[in-house]
Amino acid sequence: MRDTVRKESPLIRLRLDASGAATPGDSILVAQERPFLGHLNIRGGRGDARFAATIARVLGMALPIAPNTVVCDRDRVAYWLGPDEWLLVTPAGGDTVIADSLREALRDAFSAVTEVGSGQTVIVLQGRYVRELLSKECPLDLLSPSFGPSACAQTRLAKASVLLRPLEADGMELIVRRSFAEYVWAWLSDAGAEYGFRAGT
Amino acid sequence: MTSGHRLAEGGRIDRLKPLAFTFNGRRYGGFAGDTLASALLASGVTLVARSWKYHRPRGVVGAGVEEPNAIVQLESGAFSVPNARATEVSLYEGLTARSVNCWPGPEIDFMALVQLFSGLMPAGFYYKTFMWPRRLWKKYEHYIRKASGLGEAPAVADASTYDKMNAYCDVLVAGAGPAGLAAALAAGRSGARVIVADEQAEFGGSLLSLGSAPLPRIGGRAAGHWLDAALRELRAMPNVRMLPRSTVFGYHDANYLTIAERRHDHLPLGERAGCRERIWRVRARRVVLATGAIERPLVFGNNDRPGIMLASAASTYVNRYGVRLASRAVVFTNNDSAYGSALDLYHAGIEVAAIVDSRRSPGGEVVQKVRDASIEIIGGSVVVDTRGRRHLSAVRVVQMDGERLTGRPRHIECGLLAMSGGWSPVVHLHAQSGARPRFDVARACFVPGEAIQGERSAGACNGTFDLESCMGEGAAAGAQAAALSGFVARATKPPAVEASAPKAQPLQPLWLVPSPRGVSRGPRQFVDFQNDVSASDIALAAREGYRSIEHVKRYTALGFGTDQGKLGNINGMAILARELGQEISATGTTTFRPNYTPVTFGAIAGRDVGELFEPVRTTALHAWHEERGAVFENVGQWKRPRYFPRDGESMHEAVRRECLAARNGVAIMDASTLGKIDIQGPDAATFLDLVYTNAWRKLAAGRCRYGIMLDENGMVMDDGVTTRLAENRYLMTTTTGGAARVLAWMERWLQTEWPNLKVYNTSVTDHYATAAIVGPRSREVLSAVCSDIDLSAAAFPFMSCRQGAVAGAAARVMRISFSGELAYEVNVPANEARHVWDALLAAGAANGITPYGTEAMHVLRAEKGYIIVGQDTDGSVTPADLGMEWLVSKDKDFIGRRSLLRPDTARDDRKQLVGLLSEDPSVVIPEGSQLVDDASASASAPVPMLGHVTSSYESPALGRSIALALVKAGRRRTGEMLLAPLRDGRRIRARIVSPVFLDPEGTRQNA
Amino acid sequence: MNRYSIFTLARNALGGHRGWQAAWRSPEPKRRYDVVIVGGGGHGLATAYYLAREHGITNVAVLEKGWIGGGNTGRNTTIVRSNYLWDEATHLYEKSLKLWEGLSQELNYNVMFSQRGVLNLGHTLQDMRDIERRVNANRLNGVDGEVLTTVQVKAMVPIINDSAHARYPILGASLQRRGGTARHDAVAWGFARGADSRGVDIIQNCEVTGIRRDGGRVTGVDTSRGFIEADRVGVVAAGHCGVLASMAGIRLPIESHPLQALVSEPIKPVLDTVVMSNAVHGYISQADKGDLVIGAGIDAYVGYGQRGSFSTIEGTLAAIVELFPTFSRVRMNRQWAGIVDVSPDACPIIGLTPVKGLYFNCGWGTGGFKATPGSGWVFAHTIARGVPHELNASFSLERFATGRLIDEHGAAAVAH
Amino acid sequence: MLMIACPWCGPREQTEFAYGGEAHIARPADPDAVDDAQWADYLFMRTNPKGCHREQWNHAFGCRRWFNVERDTLSYRITSVYKPGERPAEPAA
């Protein structure tokens, strides 16, 4: 029954699917939406050593302990959001199962597992000038090499909060809230015009 | 050797690239590399402006940002730039400019008539006049305003776009003269991240203005070659960012500096693409200030005529722009540097009639060179006055003995007077950083004081005036800055400089040239050219008790102009010090503030205008609303449908239809914008008990409850329904506008006051979309798309929650009602919202399901007497004021409770929420109306007011108007008749009733 | 005292303006005064003036740590209006406005009070409800006020962005025609001159460093120029009132914040009205000299630095360009900040303290310039009589304990 | 423009944070045990010093944690950053 439910991503109104593929290059900066991934907000671990172990057992991967880092495991990425807060991004549909098993395993622990997948979306930017583009209204030192793969940061992009994760080869992943997604996209395309901003699929 | 006013050769202009431009309607020619000022001078145009107050003829005085006079309006329409400084404007093909503040033009300016009355217009004259008769002040002021201002704001919107950039660097170098370049090279070679910015089009600073005569050699080669090589080297370094045409305009706390980069304005209008300006916000570990020095004018009689300029500016026009400024010149100085200028003029073929030097017996190498060129040196003398109508024609030279003028005056004819009163280091950024410049008596200038932030000054801005030392300081500062940022700077010896400024004889401070008839009676001796402040104005201010330099600034307008007193301030301070018999250090400076030079509003606004002014937040159903022609309302950052007009309907008709559908059939609303917070943890109930006024522990899982929360002052701050999803899990809803505030508020209490409470809050506002299905037919409609929830009243009672599939989507359905009808709120993941919404509309089609907006929602809730926080409350309303004592627990503490017990807050005659029915049911009392009683209705002001109308509508269900109001002791007055006096003179009579107009028993919602 | 008029000006012109006396003396402090006023801003000087004029108390010193008018009086955006929401505030500010209307003549000093009208724009439906409520209340209180439509706003301010497609379109405005601006420095100087001519000593560069008390009574103040005895001390030190309160051992419900302002380069007249917007957060007027005077936001943190954050300036100029697109190419010349004393209900505290003879007048926050004459008038009364005037009776310190706040935040109007 | 070292995320720019006012104002454990004046003291009275100030900040655009900052209100210089429940580091002698 569930399969028949039609989904719409936060950026549906932009009709990105119609925009065709573009390859990033010197004068092209490509942005894509990665819709419908599973997003789980995980809270816990305050003074509870078992929490980490339980998570690691259930997920088969550890949560990042160092602030502003990620742990990637195959197709899942865990982001540090706070000293007792993480985001787990899974392939589409994967979140429900994981959420259920986490809740079950953490039954007795002070914790919270919350589905937030419809509340945010992923935008991937690719191209040589991605960091320069974001630097326009992100106050982080994005041109510093220390912000590389395995790092992540919750920060500000213009007037929206974003979660940033550097990808290999000039890529950057942005996780934005659904209701801010169009604003962020509009900002990116406006500020990115000089770098040949294009929507990709 | 020359053709007209342009030298045949030399300078950095490109004679192969002629450019045409228009000034005051006349066409002229210049070359690539010119500024507007140099092109005008090379075209023989010297009268370029009229002064602000007296409309005196004015010419170009400087060659850079210090220029006070040559203010022009550039271009027109969307490209118009008010108050551009001709000395900063790069010439381009087709440039159009005109003088400002004169009519019809600077040559003939009718406003110059005010000069006749200038005796009546000393500093602060307007404080003494225009007071009688009182009512005429408006007229006087009208003319004062007309006379004020320089350029004009464009009349049309700006077509340009602006950009901003955040940048981090190890070393920021402000200024790319020899000191700055040496610093950038030293820091850049260490591998440090370097940004070097200079306000000019070309890097090089004063090196760009060197003449051919005493040409220094740097590192064994001609200065120009060294410069080219240095720039090549810098360009090749990937760690160095060079920003020409970029002014460091602000030095803020924590080594945060702001830079305005101008990317466009040097290009012909047709070639301008991309953003016009870019603001750089730089976090620098260390800063090297290498901003140079500005030459000081001398203060003597009629020192403001066109043809009188700074000696260094004269050099620049001759050397850098190849301008033949005049055929005959006089130089007036108190120091050596103007001797170099004299030589520059001389080598350019300009006759230098004399150097007037206030020092009795100038000597030394450079003086000798001048003598060798057979230029007369008149020592121990000063220029006391000048002649000329629209241009300088002669100067009057008198011998000076101490402060006394002696001997016979001598007139020397000349078309150019190049003056130098010494140099003022550009300590502006240093001072902005919080440091205090100190007065250096030996060098007779303010120099940087002790650093407060991570900065160091090098070169002329540090009071160092010879090239070799400037470069040495620059290199040292650059290397030190890199080292302090953790880089290893190889100790490279700064390049040796040969034949730079020959050993100097000390300057003789000369702040005010004695006036033959005394300062107050003699010809005006201008201190601040732009604001027409003269030495006598400063003396007057001091005499009248305005003794602080800050008072003098404000009384006379000294330094208030677009140049911020870059030329005049120092002389003004010294003149004041003399008037008060103080040291200059005791007088001090006025406060240096950003901006170093003016910055375009649009650039500082950046992209945050128009569509991007503020994020537009929309729900997952926004596209549908648009398709259905919704009229939207801004609620915080959200766009919410206000109503859905059908063809030709007015708002009134649409809202009426929507309301009736909800009351009689079924209606549907997008309620997704409500804040939703998932609250989990063993202490969740305890926590809710603290943030809400009512009790939460006993609420059963699967049940919902309305709550209000107070601020600690006891006033209502938000409300909403919270559902207990499970033993340790609640879903809280908040108002649309309050969502972020409430979450932040709860987090703050948890993290700082009650860290031991085991509670986690997660915002799920964006994750869930919410459809409210409202009306007697809502059960029917919902059951058509939801088979796994028993929707019967018994199985699914009012104020409870069920999980199930709605149109196949996993949903939480709450049976809650903001309308008083049988109603359900369906929460589904927002990605599936449209699917579910479409299904609900399809299922309701047969029942005429009607989408409705916030306006109908407001009417429906008002009929039930439900409040809107922020509309029916205003931050001064308690639960009791709203008649909600029943929601206030007596058995527990909660935020704001203690405040409710204070005598004023506990009063029972406070403003209370009541219902109002106008006597004439067809009259809707305007929201915001004030209410008075019969007795005071005809009283004269102040009329005692009892309260005001917070919400007011025509109620389709009741067939009449209704209103809610906050009224003093309102509940006790139930039944009384009040009056709402309207501004149009009408008085609406209305009776106080219960705020619940419809179905007080709640039978409809419990159906 | 020289009288100021066009005739005396003409007469003095003949003498090269050498005949003018000092507008105020610069005396050495005496050992004792009947009343010491701490703070030589507009409010302190006005207090001294009215003490002398209305109550005949002339053995008064105004102690100023720097130069008079150098605090917020000299760094504000000079908006004057009286259309506040709550009765108490309205009456106080209206008293002030009435004094403004004759101030130049009364002081014989042109303070350039210019009633060019103040517009408060509404951008949301709730803004408009609030405007209706406030204007209705004003009129019943005898204060002029009108509600304008968007079209009327546009007619008054042709350069304003009246697009219905703006992010926050202008839905209307309130207008107080009697509101306007005044020349801030002149207000301080005019009151100083008036007070001085009645015998008040204005002592600059005299910082109060301690408040001495004998048990529950105040006995005088320690200053950078020695101890000065007085059994009545009125503190009117705006941003520094918290510092002075702690000298007297009392605490105030006040926080001091940086509030910034900026001016453009002078341009020819284009904006004849004061325009304030709450939702888009900017307020602007054009000074007689031609510069656009723009108030920037308040920084959230406590700050005594007379400087704020650049981000605040960015937000303000975005709002200004959004409201006035033709100002995009105008340039910002200078920015600065003052230290504003913000109270929890955005209303002042004027009255007695637990220490006998010690009076405080503070908490004017972002909006006290307009109150200068009125504030001085009621404070003089309070000090002279030892009890508040009925106009400031509600503005007591006790209200924070009883809960009787006068919550001007509720007015949803910026308090300038 | 401050640069604030979030105890978790490290130095971040001021615009990522929200200010929370004076720190270490404890809510009366039993609000009923205090009189109106004491309650007003807790609610409204602030030390508002010119100089060293301990205050709360929230890393609003980052990890959303509240923490304490010791800052000079005149120079705006930050002298210490510490987590809730902790005391500021003693200034180095």
Ligand SMILES: Cc1cc2nc3c(=O)[nH]c(=O)nc-3n(C[C@H](O)[C@H](O)[C@H](O)COP(=O)(O)OP(=O)(O)OC[C@H]3O[C@@H](n4cnc5c(N)ncnc54)[C@H](O)[C@@H]3O)c2cc1C
């Ligand atoms: C940017 C800005 C814009 C504003 N805009 C407006 C506006 O448009 N309209 C409006 O009505 N209001 C406005 N205000 C508010 C208004 O400026 C103030 O409320 C008002 O000027 C306060 O006047 P005052 O005389 O009380 O304070 P101030 O003028 O600040 O005077 C207090 C004086 O006390 C002195 N002092 C402090 N400590 C001591 C001590 N220990 N010893 C001796 N002297 C001391 C100070 O040096 C200062 O001179 C604005 C304020 C600012 C900063």
Ligand SMILES: NC(=O)c1ccc[n+]([C@@H]2O[C@H](COP(=O)([O-])OP(=O)(O)OC[C@H]3O[C@@H](n4cnc5c(N)ncnc54)[C@H](O)[C@@H]3O)[C@@H](O)[C@H]2O)c1
């Ligand atoms: N003979 C004398 O008495 C005398 C006096 C002064 C200077 N000089 C000579 O001038 C030279 C000084 O060299 P220097 O490098 O110190 O200064 P400089 O004047 O050569 O260079 C300073 C540069 O900084 C730029 N600048 C200033 N403020 C800026 C800002 N806020 N943002 C961006 N750019 C800014 C200027 O436009 C200029 O290009 C030396 O050669 C020295 O001998 C001689």
Ligand SMILES: Cc1cc2nc3c(=O)[nH]c(=O)nc-3n(C[C@H](O)[C@H](O)[C@H](O)COP(=O)(O)O)c2cc1C
């Ligand atoms: C209403 C008003 C108008 C002002 N206009 C100007 C102006 O035209 N030019 C200028 O340089 N400064 C102007 N200023 C700012 C002052 O120069 C100064 O910055 C301000 O009084 C604060 O003092 P400070 O910068 O010395 O601390 C103005 C200030 C005010 C309050």
Ligand SMILES: [Zn+2]
């Ligand atoms: Zn953080």
